[in-house]
Amino acid sequence: MSAARRPVGPVRSGASGPLRQLVRLALLAALVLASVSLPGTDADRRGPFAASAAPAAAATAAPPAARKAAPGKVQRSWGVDGRVMAVRIKGDLVIVGGEFKNAIAPGGRRRPARNLAVFRLSNGRFVAGAVPGTDGVVRALETRGRWLWVGGYFERVGARPRTGLAKIDLDTGRVATDFDAGLDHGVQALALGNGGLIVGGRMTRVGGVAQSWLTRLAPASGNRDERFDPRLNGPVFALGVDTATRRVWVGGAFERVQGKARDSIVALDLDSGRTRGRQLARTGGDVLSLQVASKGRRIVLADNFNVLCSWSVRTGQRQWRVPAGGDVQAVRVHKNLAYFGVHGGYGGRSRAKLLAADLGTGRVLSWRPAVPDFWGIYALDVSPRGLVAGGRITRVAGVPARGWVRFVR
Numbered sequence: 001m002s003a004a005r006r007p008v009g010p011v012r013s014g015a016s017g018p019l020r021q022l023v024r025l026a027l028l029a030a031l032v033l034a035s036v037s038l039p040g041t042d043a044d045r046r047g048p049f050a051a052s053a054a055p056a057a058a059a060t061a062a063p064p065a066a067r068k069a070a071p072g073k074v075q076r077s078w079g080v081d082g083r084v085m086a087v088r089i090k091g092d093l094v095i096v097g098g099e100f101k102n103a104i105a106p107g108g109r110r111r112p113a114r115n116l117a118v119f120r121l122s123n124g125r126f127v128a129g130a131v132p133g134t135d136g137v138v139r140a141l142e143t144r145g146r147w148l149w150v151g152g153y154f155e156r157v158g159a160r161p162r163t164g165l166a167k168i169d170l171d172t173g174r175v176a177t178d179f180d181a182g183l184d185h186g187v188q189a190l191a192l193g194n195g196g197l198i199v200g201g202r203m204t205r206v207g208g209v210a211q212s213w214l215t216r217l218a219p220a221s222g223n224r225d226e227r228f229d230p231r232l233n234g235p236v237f238a239l240g241v242d243t244a245t246r247r248v249w250v251g252g253a254f255e256r257v258q259g260k261a262r263d264s265i266v267a268l269d270l271d272s273g274r275t276r277g278r279q280l281a282r283t284g285g286d287v288l289s290l291q292v293a294s295k296g297r298r299i300v301l302a303d304n305f306n307v308l309c310s311w312s313v314r315t316g317q318r319q320w321r322v323p324a325g326g327d328v329q330a331v332r333v334h335k336n337l338a339y340f341g342v343h344g345g346y347g348g349r350s351r352a353k354l355l356a357a358d359l360g361t362g363r364v365l366s367w368r369p370a371v372p373d374f375w376g377i378y379a380l381d382v383s384p385r386g387l388v389a390g391g392r393i394t395r396v397a398g399v400p401a402r403g404w405v406r407f408v409r
Contacts, residue, residue, distance in 0.1 A: 069356035069367035071334070072386040074407050076399050078105055079402025080096065081102045081110070082098060083392040086141045087380065089382070094388050095117075095143070096119065097141055098138055098378075099137045111126055115133055115154070121408065124406060131148065132157055132158030134156065137152050139186065140201075146170045163182075164183040165183055165187050180222050181215075187203065188202070192219065192241070196270065197216065216273065230250070231258045232252070232266075235253050236254070237287060237288050249290055250267075250268060251289070260275070264286050265290070267280075291332060291338070297314060300338050310359070320361060324345070325350070327342065329343060329378050337356045341391065353373075370395075370397055385408065386409050390405075
């Protein structure tokens with residue numbers, strides 16, 4: 001239960017009769033007003049990198065376990081008229097991608113935003129004109145500096161023909177004309193590392209050359225790195241770069257890598273794409289999301305066998321396991337917590353679809369904002385400023401949340 005929704009306790013002011021009642025009513029009104037912050041209904045016209053005021057602090061203290069896990073207060077925002085499959089926090093910007101046609105203000109006013117949109121983390125407002133739309137679903141986002149790479153199942157971005165992958169200048173909102181990877185199919189995962197852009201998905205050709213499921217590109221041009229030769233036998237859904245060991249962890253629906261059995265997870269050299277170092281002694285479902293954590297000593301995996309689990313990189317053995325009531329579709333680690341999203345609930349509670357686990361023990365904490373929509377959470381991102389979750393959602397913790405929700409510290 002969030003701080004703003006806890007019952008109001010007895011007033012211990014020494015007042016009595018009507019005066020005590022008035023004090024009680026005043027406290028209740030203050031809590032109600034503090035519980036939801038409503039953004040303005042006009043699109044933000046100050047430009048993507050303008051500063052915004054910080055949100056107000058919570059009025060009352062949360063229980064210790066919930067306070068430890070809570071990434072901030074749930075805030076009402078602009079939304080979208082469809083599902084959100086990818087989210088990325090960049091400073092005060094929230095970039096969302098998925099399958100939708102419009103951004104929608106809390107009052108119902110619509111602005112065109114086709115499958116890709118930008119909002120403010122601090123106030124939830126839509127940033128009009130920040131990015132072009134796409135003609136298909138967006139599944140992956142990656143950023144560095146002023147650049148945004150967008151992956152998905154599309155053929156055009158704005159007016160430019162781009163299959164599966166495009167690069168956008170966030171300063172101008174325009175598609176980079178000098179970046180074109182020449183893919184033949186969709187992208188589901190992106191990661192920058194060691195000077196390259198790692199791209200995973202369902203493509204079978206890159207720049208006119210046969211290369212399936214996983215490739216490494218030059219971030220500036222999209223040219224294929226010919227040295228990178230991973231040779232997987234199935235699609236890639238998740239990537240995580242370990243800068244300490246110069247490896248990339250790859251998750252998906254494959255069974256073999258370079259001719260050897262690898263059950264949906266493998267660690268590859270960032271430059272060559274060859275298998276390198278300790279691998280995980282794992283059998284299980286397709287890996288849908290992953291995070292490199294604890295300075296590269298731990299890998300946290302989310303899979304379609306309804307499991308979130310942590311693995312030791314040093315030993316290759318599992319450290320803990322959390323079973324859920326449906327696919328664990330997203331995971332993001334911040335400090336000592338693993339935030340994760342599911343679609344079938346947790347612990348027999350169908351609305352427990354957004355959760356947090358202690359990174360060291362796997363213990364699921366009491367912070368569980370209610371998500372009544374069946375399909376739940378598809379995407380997560382977290383920063384020191386707060387947490388953003390996307391999915392096929394309409395309400396979170398009693399607050400309207402169309403497609404995505406923000407928790408702001």
